[in-house]
Amino acid sequence: MHFISETSSDGVREQLFTLGDIPGVLWTPEDAVATRPLVLMGHGGGQHKKAPDILARAHRFVTDGGFAVVAVDIPAHGDRPKVEEYDRIVAEYQARVAAGEELAPLIAGFQALVARQTVPEWRAVLDAVQQLGHVGAGPVGYWGVSLGCGLGVPFVAAETRVRAAVLGLGGVLASAEAAARITVPVEFLVQWDDERVPRAQSLALFDALASAEKTLHANPGKHGELPAFELESTLRFFARHLG
Amino acid sequence: MHFISETSSDGVREQLFTLGDIPGVLWTPEDAVATRPLVLMGHGGGQHKKAPDILARAHRFVTDGGFAVVAVDIPAHGDRPKVEEYDRIVAEYQARVAAGEELAPLIAGFQALVARQTVPEWRAVLDAVQQLGHVGAGPVGYWGVSLGCGLGVPFVAAETRVRAAVLGLGGVLASAEAAARITVPVEFLVQWDDERVPRAQSLALFDALASAEKTLHANPGKHGELPAFELESTLRFFARHLG
Numbered sequence: 001m002h003f004i005s006e007t008s009s010d011g012v013r014e015q016l017f018t019l020g021d022i023p024g025v026l027w028t029p030e031d032a033v034a035t036r037p038l039v040l041m042g043h044g045g046g047q048h049k050k051a052p053d054i055l056a057r058a059h060r061f062v063t064d065g066g067f068a069v070v071a072v073d074i075p076a077h078g079d080r081p082k083v084e085e086y087d088r089i090v091a092e093y094q095a096r097v098a099a100g101e102e103l104a105p106l107i108a109g110f111q112a113l114v115a116r117q118t119v120p121e122w123r124a125v126l127d128a129v130q131q132l133g134h135v136g137a138g139p140v141g142y143w144g145v146s147l148g149c150g151l152g153v154p155f156v157a158a159e160t161r162v163r164a165a166v167l168g169l170g171g172v173l174a175s176a177e178a179a180a181r182i183t184v185p186v187e188f189l190v191q192w193d194d195e196r197v198p199r200a201q202s203l204a205l206f207d208a209l210a211s212a213e214k215t216l217h218a219n220p221g222k223h224g225e226l227p228a229f230e231l232e233s234t235l236r237f238f239a240r241h242l243g
Numbered sequence: 244m245h246f247i248s249e250t251s252s253d254g255v256r257e258q259l260f261t262l263g264d265i266p267g268v269l270w271t272p273e274d275a276v277a278t279r280p281l282v283l284m285g286h287g288g289g290q291h292k293k294a295p296d297i298l299a300r301a302h303r304f305v306t307d308g309g310f311a312v313v314a315v316d317i318p319a320h321g322d323r324p325k326v327e328e329y330d331r332i333v334a335e336y337q338a339r340v341a342a343g344e345e346l347a348p349l350i351a352g353f354q355a356l357v358a359r360q361t362v363p364e365w366r367a368v369l370d371a372v373q374q375l376g377h378v379g380a381g382p383v384g385y386w387g388v389s390l391g392c393g394l395g396v397p398f399v400a401a402e403t404r405v406r407a408a409v410l411g412l413g414g415v416l417a418s419a420e421a422a423a424r425i426t427v428p429v430e431f432l433v434q435w436d437d438e439r440v441p442r443a444q445s446l447a448l449f450d451a452l453a454s455a456e457k458t459l460h461a462n463p464g465k466h467g468e469l470p471a472f473e474l475e476s477t478l479r480f481f482a483r484h485l486g
Contacts, residue, residue, distance in 0.1 A: 190459075192449075192450070192459075206461070207435075213462075213463075214462070214463060215460060215462050215470075215472075216433075216435075216459070216462075217458060217459065217460055218449070218458065218461070219457070219459075220455065227456070229483070232479075233476070236475075
């Protein structure tokens with residue numbers, strides 16, 4: 001793990017790092033010295049580790065929850081090089097959008113492909129970050145919606161350190177088998193008028209989770225229109241399960 | 244409005260009253276002297292104004308929210324006399340349960356029948372309670388699930404004083420038309436494995452609400468198994484909209 005830069009603002013320390021060829025960012029309370037809960041955040045498709053919504057959420061998690069938060073660029077996103085195979089899939093995606101064809105199977109295939117890489121990468125990131133004195137081996141949470149849900153479901157299913165997860169804006173197609181192996185508490189976000197994920201597939205993914213405690217929050221609006229009050233709810237959810 | 248008794252415990256003043264032939268109970272902070280938000284709670288079928296879950300919720304609303312809370316017995320419940328027509332419907336209900344027949348249309352008809360009486364009764368209760376110095380004409384919320392949702396939907400649709408409502412554990416059959424006239428924020432509770440309300444009818448009732456802000460919370464479990472953390476969420480919902 002190689003640290004590139006360190007800055008501070010509003011009580012939050014931000015450290016940019018690389019782990020092998022994975023670029024990442026770690027946020028912690030400025031005065032953090034001991035073990036604390038750690039939340040790994042998976043960004044959305046076309047986004048990156050410091051996308052505005054990730055950054056805003058990370059700051060709230062640090063300042064109000066006292067958590068450490070880590071995010072990394074997924075392959076072909078942010079500071080990482082392009083991947084030819086992904087470009088081909090994106091081109092096919094755009095062609096299908098233009099033709100008004102069904103997108104779900106293509107998205108599902110893409111997510112499964114990327115998850116084969118991100119699951120081991122994210123586990124390695126947890127290993128490295130939890131060795132730092134101001135993070136330590138405390139309880140771990142995962143937050144990710146949209147592509148962050150598609151990649152998060154197989155990750156949460158595989159990684160026993162994760163004790164609670166916020167997922168959503170994702171459908172069952174890519175994820176049914178892995179979802180059935182998730183048993184930790186999940187808060188699952190649905191946008192009622194999601195133009196990308198059919199409502200029935202979204203509800204079916206929630207249904208497929210094997211967790212005894214899982215709670216679905218659905219709100220009106222499109223894929224990108226999560227209401228601000230869900231951030232408050234997410235904070236309380238993690239505080240309840242990681243605190 | 245005639246007060247029957249007044250007691251206090253844990254900082255909560257409880258006043259039993261009658262308004263005409265409606266028996267009711269009002270909970271307020273012990274030291275309340277001025278106008279405050281008021282939540283009307285509708286109890287479930289076979290329950291009454293001081294059912295344990297109503298009582299526990301009212302105490303939390305008073306102590307943590309500073310609200311006034313009022314609940315009244317619905318016709319043929321609690322301290323009110325039997326209604327022959329209701330008994331006939333209950334007998335038919337039990338026969339249908341025994342025969343494994345569909346219950347939803349019967350429940351819907353029953354709710355519509357009772358609501359024709361409870362909507363004007365509850366409006367009269369608001370009129371009376373809001374004239375008290377320690378309640379006043381502040382913002383009003385409504386809380387009711389199950390039968391309290393079936394009766395609450397037409398009430399919230401009709402009563403412009405209600406600024407926010409918690410509803411749920413109810414289906415669309417009895418309520419679609421009234422739901423489409425509700426425009427205030429709603430938090431809507433669904434039990435994912437509800438043995439009384441088919442999931443699709445539950446989701447359809449949420450869908451039918453015309454509110455720009457409405458949020459559905461679904462949790463695993465049967466009709467009577469609402470998780471405790473939803474009470475916390477309800478409190479914050481009312482604090483946000485009535486505070």
